[in-house]
Amino acid sequence: MLIRSRTSSFARQVGTIAVTLLGLLILTFVIGRMMPADPVRAIVGEEATQDTYMQVYNQLGLDKPLPVQFVMYLGDVLTGDFGTSIRTGQPVINDILTVMPATLELATLAILIGSVLGITMGVIAAVKKDRWPDHLIRVISLMGHSMPIFWTGMIALLIFYAALGWVGGGGRMDDYFIGLVPSVTNFILIDAALAGEWEVFWSALNHMILPASLLGYSSSAYITRMTRSFMLDQINQEYITTARVKGLSVRQTIWRHAFLNIRVQLVTIVALAYGALLEGAVLIETVFSWPGFGQYLTSNLMIGDMNAVMTCVLLVGVIFIALNLLSDVLYRVFDPRTR
């Protein structure tokens, strides 16, 4: 009975995911077709004759009715064929395997920075509520949230790269290192380490630290606010007073008791912030010439490269679903009441 119930619950979950992804695809397809972007013109250029235009139009299958195009696309996707990108002429999957590691590396470092910064500031703000550290942290996190990251990126480059020379400029490494390390995983830090090219490794880290710090700072704004609010909920509860009365220090009360009780909620917040970073930080990627997922998705959207766009949207959908499932699982691990 229990097994049957679990099976049906699992089936329901899989069904929901499938319907969500299908809905996402339909929506993207419709929006993509309504956008004023002409993939044929992108391929043939401004000066092409009409016969060239029509030849490519038909080659892309755009002469077929929209529902037919969609069904054909869906059929291909179900057989694992995500099509070829107009922008690169390569299978979309190969492209994603190239751009995604660049984003993953950046986003992972960014979320580490953002979490440490955000959680620490959030806890301090809650403990020092309405005192100067709280106000200062509010200003810092509000700035992170409200300053356009494009502008922050330029200013940071101006200071830390151009004026001080502490970090590398755009790109994933210094240009003369390009091509020195064989691409095995496309994670430049891993590839450089595997090849034993430590100069390349440090150059890559040097190029990554500034965009990752900016993204981390930007994410930390949200994490700080949420941490503060979760902590305040806990601090006001009776068990905290009891702990203090029992003689525990403030530090022990905050970190061993209050904080442990908010980690479940924090996991969800951090997971969602990570998801948003993976989806692509297109502005930072543009300022830092970072060949990541955000730039790939946006530049393909601009030319109506629908195979690429649909696959990217599908991937983002899968990432968010996976992160949600992961936070569900972690809830179960950390919170015995949900078991």
Add this chain to the structure above:
Amino acid sequence: MKIQAQLRLTAAALAVAATPAFADTPDDQLIVGFSMTNILTLDPAAITGKETVQVLANVYDGLVQLDPVKRSEVQPDLAESWDVAADGMSITFHLREAEFASGNPVRAEDVVWSFKRLLTLNLAQASFLKTYGFTADGMDTAFTAPDDRTVVVTLPQKVNPQLIISTLGIVGPGSILDREEVMKHEQNGDKGAAWLSQNSAGSAPYVLQQWQSNNLVLLARNDNFWGEAPEMRRIIWRHIPESQSQRLQLERHDLDIAFQLAAADLGAMQNEDGIAIQTTPSAGFYYLAMSMKDERFQNTKVREAMRYLIDYKGLNDAILPFYGKEHQRPISGGFFGLLDDPGYTFDPEKAKALLAEGGFPDGMDITLRALSDDPFLNLATALQGSLAKGGIRAQVVTGSGDQIYGAMRERNFEMIVGRGGGGQLPDPDSNMRALIYNPDNSDEARLTNFQGWRTSFMDDQLNSLIDAGASEVDTEARRQIYADIQNRIDEVVPPLLPFSEVVTSAAFRDDLEGFVVNPSWSTDLSTVKKSR
């Protein structure tokens, strides 16, 4: 005292840390910043736009190459020499001894195959040859190889042979491919297109080592190059779409050349030590165009009035430094037959009088389309102001390329401020076909590659003169034809009014030698050296 000493030491340490150390780019590698957004393939038959030409000019040779300084001239490349038949209907090219990067010899058969491939695939670059009557059906007659070192091009229609020779100097239609190498990688009858989008099969000083879309293009020295070996071992083309990022990297010595700088950054760097800026005429014009689908613009007086509502000097001085230079004729600077500018000036009173004569004493309301990018939005805003002085109340509509030029291609617009007009082929015929020529003004014809058709302008006399100009062989007679064309344009006022000629502005470290921007985009970087 001790504290003071410590403070001094700390200050000194901070000063050292805060002073950036400029490490130059390597002596034997050239690092170039540009935008790769428009690069969708590196197959010479399928490329579009300036950036791909800039890259492939260093990878593929043509039979001839376009001179970077004397715009109307061509120089030998894979062809050492060429002869034009007495009747002007064929050109015989004599090839030099050369090898492709693969080590295969360059044979006449490769040349012929490259041109046939271009016409068979019928992609972007084919239009250069199709313009002069070359077709896939007639290609076996048009291109022949009597022996390994000789290529004969037979003209399908009467055209000045010099036009064809120049066309074959353009990167793309004129690029010669290693047939054997390409066909090794053919998939599903694509004549190697998929492989060539990521690889190269040329004979020029560099080979394509790697292309990562919107990231980088890596060119490595071709050890089999037939000419003088370039000093630069590699050319690394970096995708840096943001102008200010490019500027910072150039200033920090991390870039050698920056191709994609905005006017504001170029202006700011003009007097900086260690940086030089080269501004060279390029292909096309900035123009104000009207649609003659709109009845109001069918009136010559109205079109003429617009001529006097453009502040030529103001636009060029205030908005277009580093983008364009003042130019009013629809023929590029330095091209054969170009007359002096007619000297139109901003004259709202004259415009008002013309509008009144044309039946619009109270002016009119129009929409003015413009790309939302630099410099178009600024141009549109300035034009809105100058048009208003003549009573033309313009509402500016901005959008993406597909929205703005798309509307023009659909002939569904009133006025547009745009850029274009041929000129990659260094001959006035290129400008005339792009801007004026229109052999069929019906909607069904969909001659979207002609701006004449897009603006619904058709003048039989101009069409005949343009055809005559393309086929005339006698230099003086041809010069007279282009003079007649320009005078006729003054008189009939086509609805596309150029006010500036596009220029290419590149900033570079001043330790570079031999860097000359080619007006036809095909800048040869194999001549670049670093003097350090």
